[in-house]
Amino acid sequence: MKITDRELWIDETVSLYLEAFENDDFDTQDRIWELAERDAELAETMHSLHRGLIEEQKALDERTIARSVSMAMPSARIERESNGPITVADVAEELFHTAGKSLAGDGYAWIEKLRLSSAPLPDDLRLSKLSAWAEAQFGPAPAGFWKVFHYGAIKLEQRRASEKEYSLAARRAPNPEGNE
Amino acid sequence: MSQNQTHAPPKPPPPTRPEVELLKIIRAALDDESVQRNLLAYAQSKVGYRNAIQAEDLVQEACERAWKKAGTYDADRVSPELWIHGFLRNIFRENCRSQSKAVTTSNWSDLQSPASELERRIDISDARFRVQKYFEKLPLEFRAVIRMKYFEDADGSEMAKRLGISHENVRTRIYRAMNMLRSLAVADKQEGQS
Numbered sequence: 001m002k003i004t005d006r007e008l009w010i011d012e013t014v015s016l017y018l019e020a021f022e023n024d025d026f027d028t029q030d031r032i033w034e035l036a037e038r039d040a041e042l043a044e045t046m047h048s049l050h051r052g053l054i055e056e057q058k059a060l061d062e063r064t065i066a067r068s069v070s071m072a073m074p075s076a077r078i079e080r081e082s083n084g085p086i087t088v089a090d091v092a093e094e095l096f097h098t099a100g101k102s103l104a105g106d107g108y109a110w111i112e113k114l115r116l117s118s119a120p121l122p123d124d125l126r127l128s129k130l131s132a133w134a135e136a137q138f139g140p141a142p143a144g145f146w147k148v149f150h151y152g153a154i155k156l157e158q159r160r161a162s163e164k165e166y167s168l169a170a171r172r173a174p175n176p177e178g179n180e
Numbered sequence: 181m182s183q184n185q186t187h188a189p190p191k192p193p194p195p196t197r198p199e200v201e202l203l204k205i206i207r208a209a210l211d212d213e214s215v216q217r218n219l220l221a222y223a224q225s226k227v228g229y230r231n232a233i234q235a236e237d238l239v240q241e242a243c244e245r246a247w248k249k250a251g252t253y254d255a256d257r258v259s260p261e262l263w264i265h266g267f268l269r270n271i272f273r274e275n276c277r278s279q280s281k282a283v284t285t286s287n288w289s290d291l292q293s294p295a296s297e298l299e300r301r302i303d304i305s306d307a308r309f310r311v312q313k314y315f316e317k318l319p320l321e322f323r324a325v326i327r328m329k330y331f332e333d334a335d336g337s338e339m340a341k342r343l344g345i346s347h348e349n350v351r352t353r354i355y356r357a358m359n360m361l362r363s364l365a366v367a368d369k370q371e372g373q374s
Binding site: 003005008009011012013014015016017018019021024026029030033036037043045047048049050051052053054055056057058059061085087116117118119120 | 225262307308321324348355358
């Protein structure tokens, strides 16, 4: 383990603070803020924890809405902003809507499991590399599953690339004469 | 008693800052945007980000109380921001009491001890041991952040990029994972005792 004692001390202290905050334990909170009075880094980390808690609430709301939409309209696809890397959950979501009969056996149970993983895909998407990576992360899947997953990953990557190109092409070109 | 011993005159009390100066310090802190942002983040993370107006009201009340008491501020003991923060925590404490809400105290507050005692009890070698022993028992999303931070030495922004979430969210996950590791260790200990 490479972490320094200082970092670990801050993590341990802030995790205790989080527990106290969520349990309305104000005495412990006060004591930890007292420590923060002489430790600016600890104070900043505690402030940033509160910003993180707000983001966590927003993400939870987003997931609740998405779940309600997919329960009410199972065939609907929720389009999300595609700024970040493609994650395992993104591919699983794609397969959930498009794979159909190509998922044999308990393939759908695997999809459900993978929908919860926010791990980004590796850079090398060749079938052999992707399968080895995925098996190391999630264990052995039913026969042919990683092939279907690989197909979904490639399809999604191509779609993201074309979306990016489309948004670039849709920009107004600068007028060469400088006139509006 | 030796005859050479002289009685030193009692030390004069340390000069107190004039009240005007204290008012200026507190006013500056109250007008500081980052202070306001931090206070609001505390309030919103407690009442929920959808209750923004309620959170703003609570922050406003804390600021008013701080302003009224500005003359009692001890600049040598605490920064103005953390001093004002204490008023906000007190408002939440009072709200909890008035709603007769049962306040759950963690194992740490039974000490009735000052912060220095709490500091002594934060045992990092124990934390290090817990991370190594119970890591495999964590749910996947928590395992991912712990692996990246403690075993791969990834920094916050790298983890945020790899997970596709914000830097702050990464940290929150780490602290939740730490709490989960602590619960696993406690459960293990209790099982061993029974």
